[in-house]
Amino acid sequence: MAIGSALSVGLIGLKAFIVQIQAFVSPGLPYFSIIGLPDTSLSEARERVKSACQASGFKWPETRVTVNLSPASMPKKGSSHDLAIAASVLSAAGAIAHDCLAGTIVLGEVNLDGTVLPINGLLPIMLHAREQGIATIIVPYANLDEARLVPDVKAIGVRHVGELIELMGGDADYRIPEATHAVNADVGATGMCPPPGDMSEVMGQQAAKWALEVAAAGGHHLMMTGPPGTGKTMLASRIPGIMSPLNETEQLEVASIRSLCGTLPGYGISDVPPFEAPHHTASTAALVGGGAGLAQPGAITRAHRGILFMDEAPEFSARTLQTLREPLESGYVAISRAKGTTYYPARFQLIMAANPCPCGYAYGNGERCTCREKDRVKYFSRLSGPILDRIDIQIEVPPVERISPGNAPSGDSSHAIRLRVIVARQMAQERFREFGWCCNAQATSTWLRANTSPKAIELVNRALASERLSLRGADRAMRLAWTLSDLAGKTSPGPEEMMQGISMRTRLA
Template sequence: MLVKTYGSAVQGVDAITITVEVNVDQGINFLLVGLPDSAVKESQQRIDSALRCHGYKIPGKKVVINMAPADIRKEGSAYDLTIGVGILAASEQMKSDQISDFVIMGELSLDGGLQSMKGALPIAIQAKKEGFRGIILPKQNAREAAIVEGLEVYGVENIKEVIDFFNGVGELERVTLDIKQEFYKNLTSIEFDFQDVKGQENIKRALEIAAAGGHNVILIGPPGAGKTMLAKRLPTILPPLSLNEALETTKIHSVAGKMDHNASLITMRPFRSPHHTISDVALVGGGGFPQPGEISLAHNGVLFLDELPEFKRTVLEVMRQPMEERRVTISRARFTVDYPAAFMLIASMNPCPCGYYNHPEKECMCAPGVVHRYLNKISGPLLDRIDLHVEVTPVPFSKLSEAALSEKSHEIRERVIKAREIQNVRYAESESIYCNAQMGSKQLREICRIEKEGQDLLKTAMDRLGLSARAYDRILKVSRTIADLEESENIQTHHLAEAIQYRSLDREGWAG
């Protein structure tokens, strides 16, 4: 008897429906075809043990299983339940009249229990798109799949529940979610707050500008000055995720298997902080079986690179194209996948190997020329994509001991949201531009016009400070964001003056 069950394969951040055809005929053999990997081939032993635990078995006949389309590689152990249900139905140990209405996925334990799987959300989205009535999957992933409205989602703990459901002797509990309630539940809850930071008002101001315009930032300062503490609080002043952004972010984390058990929707902007020993593949994504990298996991959020010069140069260089295009393309001989990568970069570094170059109190112990070599670990093209260079100085005792509380994150966020709303109106007709940091040369000429007084200030700054040519565009973009924060229609001279001070690493002679 021939029976078809349905599973799904994840490619990139989307899913493709897989038809599992099971035919039980005269003879003795077990054949599994359709380009399965080792984990899929090993499913026979897991399925056999799981079925025997509940009084069923793989029939002692010729069992042929085809996973179509056969030109797509089937990876992972999540097809165990799909194949197991197909074998039972084809051998008439279970009714098969409703099987074609459901996408069935899950890895089986030897006792018939189900383990969690990756990619539940994109699989559920594809099932809804193709008109399936519902999806049956491990209980741990049910809330994640239940985000998709109009699809019956059933979370199960073992294969016996599935068998009883199709035989009509048991019921499965449908998992439902109020998406709006899930979305708003944790939208404003924050772990860190700028209120906790003593002093550093100039750095907070720089991060507010960065958040308002979507600008990348690098913080330069000695150890213990508060660079990491400030960076961790940047997501708390970014505008809240929209529902579409939350779904997009959840999709990526689902594919990467980074969702917590029984989690549903990611409502907080991601903050990723990889260690400097990370490889280039781990950062941008890829591998033999491509997976999203850290830059994709930081999509719609913040990527924090602490101790930037300690990262391998090759690792940093592979970020250049994704930073511009806001996506990364992984190409293999058989296929190509795209992962979104629209993130804000915040990096931190010491000014020299010992950490105390330009320190107001401690003397730098580095030999002549060492500071230059240390800074040269970061290439010019990468620095070209970082709009704000901010010097962080240690907080004096008088500030640390102050009883007065600083401004709260939600107060700063309100100003950032207002500035972003201005930009939303400004770039409403541009498909690929959402904030000031993403302006191209054409938009820069149209939007960032400055008066003669401002032009003179810029000329003087470039001559006296030795600013590079690449700093010119960055200064204009940042000054446009500062003007938006003040709800000013035009860029004023004092907006330019503030933007100029955020180009530390472009100054000639900064490192001696």
């Protein structure tokens, strides 16, 4: 009985698990089967692997070949197991030694001509391999730069199945197409995404810039309302430039998500928080995640540890907006499909922008507005009370009345604002060290009520009594007060910070 083995890694969301692949070459009519809950793309590996092995000079067995993917109860998907399947068959047929792949993970998609193609999701796989004590991993050559981001794991890049055979001490007869050489020569040449613009480039809007600074310092959600052309989109796009840089753990989380989505080469490992801005026509699946089989990440997961910006927020469908409620509270999204439930992280800051009405000119005395009253009400009613109640800061962005001459900067630069944000964040992290929270937005209601001064809480109670705040809104106003206190260099908020926090929450109420 000839059995060959190889190790691969599967992914369900960002959760990785080791897949043991065994190939059994047995007497019988020629047949090639893959068992162990493969999806459609993995079942199609039969034709890819057979052709790729033959393109490497290997004579495919004229008998029955069975490949099992273990654990059999876990669904496996994608083409990243192709190279490991080929290695197990080569081992079972004696083309390579039976024990040469012990303790080694093999990953890669194979083409019909034997070339090895890059895969998505390699970074979370590498991190899992390191946790499991795996010392060596064989990856597509085009993924080699990404694989080297994880220390303590030796990554070996291969461009062809024939290279794998030779690497394991076997004999191969193959030729790597010129097109493959050209692709591999361009590996790592993808340009990094440009940095966010500077906040001083936005003319005026000092009150809005201050609100964004507070949001960045405390991790608060924010909504801007104002007529067209006042700078709402410009302000939002510059928020990553004033946020506290990501720490090493957060950088790996963000990079793992980008690796799974196939966008990591365009970013690399960066300490700049991500910024996602889906169009208002985006579907619920595009925003939250979805797809057949096991769900893929959506915009809210790609915005993890960063900003989800929803421009023209009332233009999003009501159903799409309502799906944000649970992730805003829990920090993750659970997507259930027929083959199982996939969990993705979704701890993002929500930034919304909206016009005051469909035409956009219902501000000031409203003389330019051409909308009927019922159209105005219908337009803004898509932002339901429960959604608005989860927005910590709600501000108006009025038209700019005058511009500065020449190219004089308007207000502080992003760098200056970021330095203040970092100091405030460090104060919060030191205060919450024993709880593991990184910002005021994560503080619990119990902690806030126990540590906020009675005079400040009395102001919150008055707002509750007058129905200016809900109970959730009261907690968010207290979190804002603590952030304002940090920015002012105080150890705890007083009545002044609390009054300002309540004002920033109820501007649109």
